[in-house]
Amino acid sequence: MSSRPLPPPAAQLWSTDYKGKFRARGGCWCYPLTVMGHASCYLLTGDGCTGTSLPEARQSFERLFWEYGLLERLRTDNGVSFAIAGVGGLSLLSIW
Numbered sequence: 001m002s003s004r005p006l007p008p009p010a011a012q013l014w015s016t017d018y019k020g021k022f023r024a025r026g027g028c029w030c031y032p033l034t035v036m037g038h039a040s041c042y043l044l045t046g047d048g049c050t051g052t053s054l055p056e057a058r059q060s061f062e063r064l065f066w067e068y069g070l071l072e073r074l075r076t077d078n079g080v081s082f083a084i085a086g087v088g089g090l091s092l093l094s095i096w
Contacts, residue, residue, distance in 0.1 A: 013038035015075045018052050054092050057081045
Protein backbone atom coordinates (compact mmCIF):
# COMPACT_ATOMS: atom_id res chain seq x y z
CA MET A 1 0.00 0.00 0.00
CA SER A 2 1.34 3.43 -0.98
CA SER A 3 1.77 6.16 1.62
CA ARG A 4 1.46 8.94 -0.96
CA PRO A 5 -1.75 10.99 -0.81
CA LEU A 6 -4.24 10.56 -3.59
CA PRO A 7 -4.48 13.42 -6.10
CA PRO A 8 -7.53 15.65 -5.76
CA PRO A 9 -10.47 14.97 -8.08
CA ALA A 10 -10.30 16.66 -11.49
CA ALA A 11 -12.98 19.22 -10.65
CA GLN A 12 -11.65 20.21 -7.23
CA LEU A 13 -9.42 23.13 -8.32
CA TRP A 14 -8.97 24.83 -11.69
CA SER A 15 -6.69 27.72 -12.66
CA THR A 16 -7.83 30.22 -15.28
CA ASP A 17 -6.37 33.25 -17.00
CA TYR A 18 -6.55 35.33 -20.15
CA LYS A 19 -3.18 35.01 -21.91
CA GLY A 20 -2.91 38.51 -23.31
CA LYS A 21 -4.17 39.42 -26.76
CA PHE A 22 -2.99 39.12 -30.33
CA ARG A 23 -4.24 39.96 -33.79
CA ALA A 24 -5.80 37.03 -35.57
CA ARG A 25 -6.16 36.64 -39.31
CA GLY A 26 -8.46 39.32 -40.59
CA GLY A 27 -7.19 41.86 -38.06
CA CYS A 28 -9.54 41.00 -35.17
CA TRP A 29 -8.17 40.81 -31.63
CA CYS A 30 -8.11 37.39 -29.94
CA TYR A 31 -7.99 36.96 -26.15
CA PRO A 32 -7.09 33.33 -25.31
CA LEU A 33 -8.86 32.07 -22.18
CA THR A 34 -7.11 29.10 -20.61
CA VAL A 35 -8.47 26.80 -17.91
CA MET A 36 -6.23 24.12 -16.40
CA GLY A 37 -6.95 21.30 -13.99
CA HIS A 38 -4.67 21.98 -11.02
CA ALA A 39 -4.05 18.33 -10.08
CA SER A 40 -3.35 17.11 -13.60
CA CYS A 41 -1.95 20.30 -15.19
CA TYR A 42 -4.21 19.30 -18.09
CA LEU A 43 -5.38 22.14 -20.32
CA LEU A 44 -9.17 21.87 -20.16
CA THR A 45 -9.73 24.65 -22.69
CA GLY A 46 -7.89 27.31 -24.63
CA ASP A 47 -10.79 29.28 -26.08
CA GLY A 48 -10.10 32.18 -28.41
CA CYS A 49 -12.43 34.93 -27.19
CA THR A 50 -13.21 38.24 -28.88
CA GLY A 51 -12.86 40.09 -25.55
CA THR A 52 -12.55 39.64 -21.81
CA SER A 53 -16.23 40.06 -21.02
CA LEU A 54 -18.09 37.87 -18.56
CA PRO A 55 -20.59 36.46 -21.13
CA GLU A 56 -17.82 34.84 -23.21
CA ALA A 57 -16.03 33.49 -20.14
CA ARG A 58 -19.33 32.19 -18.82
CA GLN A 59 -20.00 30.28 -22.05
CA SER A 60 -16.61 28.59 -21.74
CA PHE A 61 -17.16 27.68 -18.09
CA GLU A 62 -20.68 26.35 -18.67
CA ARG A 63 -19.34 24.08 -21.41
CA LEU A 64 -16.58 22.87 -19.06
CA PHE A 65 -19.07 22.26 -16.24
CA TRP A 66 -21.14 20.06 -18.55
CA GLU A 67 -18.05 18.13 -19.60
CA TYR A 68 -16.17 17.80 -16.27
CA GLY A 69 -18.72 18.66 -13.59
CA LEU A 70 -18.90 21.58 -11.17
CA LEU A 71 -15.66 22.56 -9.51
CA GLU A 72 -15.01 23.38 -5.88
CA ARG A 73 -12.55 26.26 -6.36
CA LEU A 74 -11.27 28.47 -9.16
CA ARG A 75 -7.85 30.11 -8.93
CA THR A 76 -7.36 33.36 -10.86
CA ASP A 77 -5.03 36.35 -10.87
CA ASN A 78 -7.99 38.70 -10.21
CA GLY A 79 -7.63 40.16 -13.69
CA VAL A 80 -10.45 41.31 -15.94
CA SER A 81 -13.63 39.20 -15.57
CA PHE A 82 -12.27 37.60 -12.41
CA ALA A 83 -11.65 40.60 -10.13
CA ILE A 84 -13.58 40.74 -6.88
CA ALA A 85 -16.24 43.37 -7.35
CA GLY A 86 -19.15 42.44 -5.15
CA VAL A 87 -20.34 42.32 -1.58
CA GLY A 88 -18.58 39.69 0.50
CA GLY A 89 -15.70 39.39 -1.96
CA LEU A 90 -17.74 37.59 -4.62
CA SER A 91 -16.93 38.20 -8.27
CA LEU A 92 -19.43 38.09 -11.12
CA LEU A 93 -18.22 34.54 -11.82
CA SER A 94 -18.92 33.46 -8.24
CA ILE A 95 -22.67 33.27 -8.74
CA TRP A 96 -24.92 33.48 -11.80
